[in-house]
Amino acid sequence: xxxxxxxxxxxxxxYAAIIGVTLGFHWLVFAVTSVPLRMAxxxxxxxxxxxxxxxxxxxxxxxxxxxxxxxxxxxxxxxxAVVLAALLLVGFxxxxxxxGLNKTDVLSFKASSPAVFAFYVIKQLFFLGxxxxxxxxxYFLEKLKQxxxxxxxxxxxxxxxxxxxxxxxxxxxLQVLVTTLLGMIFGFSRLKIKDCSVLSLGxxxxxxxxx
Numbered sequence: 667x668x669x670x671x672x673x674x675x676x677x678x679x680x681y682a683a684i685i686g687v688t689l690g691f692h693w694l695v696f697a698v699t700s701v702p703l704r705m706a707x708x709x710x711x712x713x714x715x716x717x718x719x720x721x722x723x724x725x726x727x728x729x730x731x732x733x734x735x736x737x738x739x740x741x742x743x744x745x746x747a748v749v750l751a752a753l754l755l756v757g758f759x760x761x762x763x764x765x766g767l768n769k770t771d772v773l774s775f776k777a778s779s780p781a782v783f784a785f786y787v788i789k790q791l792f793f794l795g796x797x798x799x800x801x802x803x804x805y806f807l808e809k810l811k812q813x814x815x816x817x818x819x820x821x822x823x824x825x826x827x828x829x830x831x832x833x834x835x836x837x838x839x840l841q842v843l844v845t846t847l848l849g850m851i852f853g854f855s856r857l858k859i860k861d862c863s864v865l866s867l868g869x870x871x872x873x874x875x876x877x
Contacts, residue, residue, distance in 0.1 A: 673813050677806065680718070681827060684801065685834060687711045692835055705785055712789070715797030719805035733804035734856060734864030743866040750855060750866070751873035754848070758874075787876050795872025796865075802828045803852050804864045817857050825849030 667675075694707045719733055736743075802824050811820030829846030833839075852867050 670813060673809055677809050677813070680722070680805070681831075684711075684715065684718070685831065687714055688831075689834055708789060709793055712793035712797035715801045716793075719800050722805070732808050733800060734808075734867070735800070735804070736861075736863045736865070739861050742861045743863050744869065746855075746859060746862050746866040747869035747873065750851075750862075750870040754851070754870070754874040758844070758848075790876035791869075791872035794875055795870070796868035798828070799852065799864050799868040799871050802831075802849060803856050803867050807853055807856070821850060821853030821857055825853055 688711055691707045691711045695704050698704055698707070720730065720735075723730055723733060806824040806827055807820050810823045811817050814820060814823070825846050826849075828849035829842040829844075832845045833842050836842075852871065855862050856864070856867060
């Protein structure tokens with residue numbers, strides 16, 4: 667088996683694994699009645715998303731900087747995150763609302779209590795954003811860049827995987843299209859903006875989802 671074939675096989679296995687993990691824990695969330703267990707089952711797969719790429723790169727003795735994890739220029743990384751999140755909130759939330767879209771179509775989450783709201787914000791900011799970004803704009807983007815030899819194709823293909831990843835649970839083609847577009851925005855931001863790291867994208871993603 668040559669290197670390129672091995673990389674494609676690894677991508678397929680990891681992608682199938684994360685879909686399986688997502689569906690499995692999604693079922694567990696609705697199978698239990700305990701609120702703490704439900705919360706745990708929501709966070710565990712996101713923790714796996716964060717840990718899996720790091721463990722794979724450590725096992726392959728590759729630098730984490732290839733995943734977009736860098737420890738320099740924290741201020742610039744944070745600034746990029748805030749600006750990107752603000753632009754996304756304007757483009758995907760504020761403008762649709764001003765154009766008359768139904769609020770429930772744009773803002774899908776409604777907290778039933780302050781505790782649920784706090785959990786939601788923590789989940790979005792510290793788990794979902796970073797989990798999906800290190801996986802899709804870190805691991806999959808880098809692997810697909812290596813397979814195709816092109817950063818642009820790496821962004822496009824990883825964005826398609828990101829969009830399709832949302833279909834098994836949502837069963838919503840519109841969500842697939844929107845998340846694919848978001849994936850391209852995040853991917854090209856990492857590709858083209860200096861110091862735009864996976865940490866920047868994770869924070870921007872979390873702010874956008876929690877906004």
